[in-house]
Amino acid sequence: MADPKVTRALALQHGLTDEEWEKALSILGRTPSYPELGIFSVMWSEHCSYKSSRVHLRRFPTKGPRVLQGPGENAGVVDIGDGWAVCFKMESHNHPSYIEPYQGAATGVGGILRDVFTMGARPIANLNGLFFGRPDHPKTAHLMKGVVAGIGDYGNCIGVPTVGGQVTFNPCYDGNILVNAFTLGLLRADKIFRGYASGVGNPVLYVGSKTGRDGIHGATMASAEFSEATEEKRPTVQVGDPFTEKLLLEACLELMAEDVIVGIQDMGAAGLTSSSFEMAGRAGSGIRLDLDRVPMRESGMTPYEILLSESQERMLIVAEQGREARVREIFHRWGLDAVAIGEVTDTGRAEIFWHGERVVDMPVGPVSDQAPAYERPMREPAGLQSRTALDVASLPPVAPAAALLALMGHPDLCSRRWVTTQYDQTVRTNTVLGPGADAALVRIKGTTKAVAMSLDVNPRYCKLDPFEGGRLAVAESARNVACVGAKPLALTDCLNFGNPEKPEVMWEFARSVDGISEAAAAMETPVVSGNVSFYNETNGVGIHPTPTIGMVGLLEEVDARLDPAFKEPGDAIVLLGETFGHLGGSAALWVLFGLEAGSPPSLDLSAELRLIALLQELAAHGLARSAHDCSEGGLLVTVAECGLASGSTLGADLSLATRGLSPLARLFGEDASRAVVTAPRGGEQGVLETAARLNVPAAVIGTVRRERLVVRLDGNPAADLSMAQLRAAWENGLRPIVG
Amino acid sequence: MKARIHVFLKEGVLDPQGKAVMNALRTLGFGEVQSVRQGKFFDVETDPLAPGESEARLREYCQKLLANPVIENYRVEVLEP
Amino acid sequence: MKARIHVFLKEGVLDPQGKAVMNALRTLGFGEVQSVRQGKFFDVETDPLAPGESEARLREYCQKLLANPVIENYRVEVLEP
Amino acid sequence: MKVAVVRFWGSNCDHDAIEWAPRVLGLASEVIWYEERELRGADLVVLPGGFSYGDYLRPGAMAARTPVMEAVIAHARRGGLVIGICNGFQVLCEVGLLPGALLRNQTLTFLHQEVVLRCETAGSPFTAGIGKGRLLRMPIAHGDGNYFADAATLSRLKDEDRVAFRYVDAEGGLDPAHNPNGSLDAIAGILSEGRNVLGMMPHPERASEALLGSSDGAEILQSVLGSFQRA
Numbered sequence A: 001m002a003d004p005k006v007t008r009a010l011a012l013q014h015g016l017t018d019e020e021w022e023k024a025l026s027i028l029g030r031t032p033s034y035p036e037l038g039i040f041s042v043m044w045s046e047h048c049s050y051k052s053s054r055v056h057l058r059r060f061p062t063k064g065p066r067v068l069q070g071p072g073e074n075a076g077v078v079d080i081g082d083g084w085a086v087c088f089k090m091e092s093h094n095h096p097s098y099i100e101p102y103q104g105a106a107t108g109v110g111g112i113l114r115d116v117f118t119m120g121a122r123p124i125a126n127l128n129g130l131f132f133g134r135p136d137h138p139k140t141a142h143l144m145k146g147v148v149a150g151i152g153d154y155g156n157c158i159g160v161p162t163v164g165g166q167v168t169f170n171p172c173y174d175g176n177i178l179v180n181a182f183t184l185g186l187l188r189a190d191k192i193f194r195g196y197a198s199g200v201g202n203p204v205l206y207v208g209s210k211t212g213r214d215g216i217h218g219a220t221m222a223s224a225e226f227s228e229a230t231e232e233k234r235p236t237v238q239v240g241d242p243f244t245e246k247l248l249l250e251a252c253l254e255l256m257a258e259d260v261i262v263g264i265q266d267m268g269a270a271g272l273t274s275s276s277f278e279m280a281g282r283a284g285s286g287i288r289l290d291l292d293r294v295p296m297r298e299s300g301m302t303p304y305e306i307l308l309s310e311s312q313e314r315m316l317i318v319a320e321q322g323r324e325a326r327v328r329e330i331f332h333r334w335g336l337d338a339v340a341i342g343e344v345t346d347t348g349r350a351e352i353f354w355h356g357e358r359v360v361d362m363p364v365g366p367v368s369d370q371a372p373a374y375e376r377p378m379r380e381p382a383g384l385q386s387r388t389a390l391d392v393a394s395l396p397p398v399a400p401a402a403a404l405l406a407l408m409g410h411p412d413l414c415s416r417r418w419v420t421t422q423y424d425q426t427v428r429t430n431t432v433l434g435p436g437a438d439a440a441l442v443r444i445k446g447t448t449k450a451v452a453m454s455l456d457v458n459p460r461y462c463k464l465d466p467f468e469g470g471r472l473a474v475a476e477s478a479r480n481v482a483c484v485g486a487k488p489l490a491l492t493d494c495l496n497f498g499n500p501e502k503p504e505v506m507w508e509f510a511r512s513v514d515g516i517s518e519a520a521a522a523m524e525t526p527v528v529s530g531n532v533s534f535y536n537e538t539n540g541v542g543i544h545p546t547p548t549i550g551m552v553g554l555l556e557e558v559d560a561r562l563d564p565a566f567k568e569p570g571d572a573i574v575l576l577g578e579t580f581g582h583l584g585g586s587a588a589l590w591v592l593f594g595l596e597a598g599s600p601p602s603l604d605l606s607a608e609l610r611l612i613a614l615l616q617e618l619a620a621h622g623l624a625r626s627a628h629d630c631s632e633g634g635l636l637v638t639v640a641e642c643g644l645a646s647g648s649t650l651g652a653d654l655s656l657a658t659r660g661l662s663p664l665a666r667l668f669g670e671d672a673s674r675a676v677v678t679a680p681r682g683g684e685q686g687v688l689e690t691a692a693r694l695n696v697p698a699a700v701i702g703t704v705r706r707e708r709l710v711v712r713l714d715g716n717p718a719a720d721l722s723m724a725q726l727r728a729a730w731e732n733g734l735r736p737i738v739g
Numbered sequence B, C: 001m002k003a004r005i006h007v008f009l010k011e012g013v014l015d016p017q018g019k020a021v022m023n024a025l026r027t028l029g030f031g032e033v034q035s036v037r038q039g040k041f042f043d044v045e046t047d048p049l050a051p052g053e054s055e056a057r058l059r060e061y062c063q064k065l066l067a068n069p070v071i072e073n074y075r076v077e078v079l080e081p
Numbered sequence D: 001m002k003v004a005v006v007r008f009w010g011s012n013c014d015h016d017a018i019e020w021a022p023r024v025l026g027l028a029s030e031v032i033w034y035e036e037r038e039l040r041g042a043d044l045v046v047l048p049g050g051f052s053y054g055d056y057l058r059p060g061a062m063a064a065r066t067p068v069m070e071a072v073i074a075h076a077r078r079g080g081l082v083i084g085i086c087n088g089f090q091v092l093c094e095v096g097l098l099p100g101a102l103l104r105n106q107t108l109t110f111l112h113q114e115v116v117l118r119c120e121t122a123g124s125p126f127t128a129g130i131g132k133g134r135l136l137r138m139p140i141a142h143g144d145g146n147y148f149a150d151a152a153t154l155s156r157l158k159d160e161d162r163v164a165f166r167y168v169d170a171e172g173g174l175d176p177a178h179n180p181n182g183s184l185d186a187i188a189g190i191l192s193e194g195r196n197v198l199g200m201m202p203h204p205e206r207a208s209e210a211l212l213g214s215s216d217g218a219e220i221l222q223s224v225l226g227s228f229q230r231a
């Protein structure tokens, strides 16, 4: 089939704007060929070029003494001492997962795993952030079952434990679910591989699965809104092959142990095109490819299709000249193709051939790093002021026991067991704390260290105040990491937003970035990698701003860890941090009154830093027996969770003073920078003294007891529930959705 | 009614299982094997349906549950009315 | 040669997937469904085989790999010689 | 005692299995590639867990047909010791060293959870040091662990005291609610006729260290070493 004639109209169909078309013409000095148009369209898509977000992302703090690799590579790398480093990143697979939840989620996991092992790291932990529509939306059950099975099957098959994450339901995701996948890998600090195509004459090798017509224009799809029309234009969905990915992983790591590789990058979004342009672009070199040598799964594929295919489980390697045979040998041992398809040149151009005919001849630089960048207009959404106005006094009174049961059984707060039992959590024998802890904790064999990871964002907060919401997401994830005793080191993000061409969305985006930047700078946790997903919008309705944060921390002595579970009856329960009774944006407002209103709690970064330091010190000195961060749902939910985590039936006797707050605010308010810890009877003094020294408010609020959760407010009985009753509500919370 | 429904991947959609089965057969010495595609089938028994209605109903099963239209096709076959 | 091979659970072996499909169909309002059994099929293409040899060869594929005799039976069918 | 771990394409608990003997017994493990035809003098062969060949077709089906399995079968026929964990158990059933088959979990989903196992016989090298009735905690992690055998096979297994482990509740009682995958008779592990081959779905190698929550799994290897030294 002959290529269509390239015209302005065709370029517009490919998603280029008039301006971008002019720019393409001036870069080439002629009309692009059809494959070249394909390359412009994917390289300049939102997904690959970050054209709406680039100017904002520059505000992130990205440097720090431990950062070995910041943003710009396939994943970030952070030093954890003793010659070891961790490599991590988070990525979205939102649009594909909505169209085909199982394969979409599975290939999302496959993609993020490749981003990490392409850096030379062995993946040792996966986390996932899942955001579904309202629980009773007709599509939610189907989407959730498919997504969870897809994530599980891929990670389980590869043998990387899934150890944490987040599941959130909100009507704003009815037409646009979010699937954010995080992977962390372990590598030697002096053996980092990067995506560089350098060294004139070095061979370019294609390794992994064969190329088919999968997902052509996936990157452009992720760069446009959904509508009824796009449902028709669905590209061939990518199908994941975790078995092949496992072989690819082992072959790559085996090869990386030798001095053969100059540069390596996975073929992710926009496949061969983006990997070759990015690798040559980073190295400032040129590249020559013979497309007819690409291993193909289907017959009759055209250069355009080969360049744009998003077939999974493939990588591009630049090898040392003369070492191709070694690459082939190792890949063949693992049953995989490894074919030299070109070489590095000094022309600064991408010259691509099809049976000897030159079908692409483009300068690499202008296409890859001089892609368009927009300062899109921004405007605060109208009506935000009225949303954030909240008259708490007008809320009807609630019975604390009933409210607690409603919260514990709500899909947002109930047990994630239905999800997490589908994930292998313990393969590789490193999982010290898996799902259920504030942060997952994975030990590093051969050392006393462990790495802590937490994934957090509260979309309600972000909708009501994207700046504060961004700060709070960083603070909560850092606090979660500190709750297991670890020191927060660095973070990755996945910024999920609506249509950036809308000034309101762009405003939300910019404010979120500012909030994340400010908190990350204060916490000294630089942003080392991340991902932006725009156009999460259907028929003009966009999602809440959802900047998911993945925080990584280090615990030097794994034996000093803390977990959330109550340990012994009689242990003292201590609340750390100050209670203001803030209800804006809270789970209580949403679950009990259906309100998404008020402004989120304001975060005092210095108070947060003091709390985080305190938690680490309590762990290091063995002063506390458990620790759990007080976030969604507030104090009473936190205490109930500590009891449920104990596995047996431990509860608590709490004695609280209202100090002018309503019971709702006192028990379910969501103030930042708080945590609940326990200490053995008599040991609470140590906690209180350390807290006083570090200037963190702390108060004993009760004791651990068996079987019941009993609350007294100002000396009067306020709630008395059996833990069995709470457990039943909590364990069955997802049942209405998944059966 | 007795029926059989075949559900299979659309042309061009990657079939990792079929590929692995093909490789395994070849390794076992069956070098003549050139391609394998794997699919599912369902043998269904139902209460009698109104005459002429069976095929439409089977297709409904596929559309509503058995096949994933994004990547799969199906074929229905009435074996006994 | 083109062939199709069906592999299915033996009578008496529990088929949890088929049962789940049946329940799901009934829940979707297809109350007429009385039983569902799920199986696999393989569409195989090979280089030409000696005439009359095809079926035997297909059965070999099943015995050596495609079916587990403890729980499964199979049926082979040559579609094109 | 020489320990060897077989590595198939796609095995993913191979590292865990390789580290098991060094951690528990201080003994090195040899790694044997699926194409090898020699077990290099191994006394105990471990077939690791984890998705060999992606579990495509049937779990364990393709690994069962690799060259190394001929050597493993010969080793077992000579009375040599073999443990198959999870996918390794599936492989042992596929090659016929153990009877029965492992079907899809009753939940139709993958299941990762901690289970309690009851040791059902002391009459094997793997369980002699544990003792009948002892309870062990360790995780399961599989999609196809639903043990099935026909009635004749099942009654033979029972008559010959070849059920090694059953899923039980925390007190050691049989309870359908604590049979996670729907296994026939709550069977979690079985022995070969010669009692020298053990297949089990739960993962003892993941429960051999207090840091990871349980060290009960170590007892299986300790038992094997004890029996080996006595022999």
Ligand SMILES: Nc1ncnc2c1ncn2[C@@H]1O[C@H](COP(=O)(O)OP(=O)(O)O)[C@@H](O)[C@H]1O
Binding pocket: A127, A128, A129, A130, A162, A163, A164, A165, A166, A167, A413, A416, A419, A420, A434, A435, A436, A437, A438, A439, A440, A455, A456, A480, A629, A631, A632
């Ligand atoms: N999709 C998921 N995958 C794995 N673990 C999850 C997932 N969702 C939640 N979890 C785990 O469940 C626990 C509770 O989650 P969450 O309520 O979000 O914790 P927190 O509020 O402390 O951040 C955490 O340990 C978390 O890691």
Ligand SMILES: [Mg+2]
Binding pocket: A165, A166, A454, A455, A456, A457
């Ligand atoms: Mg969280």
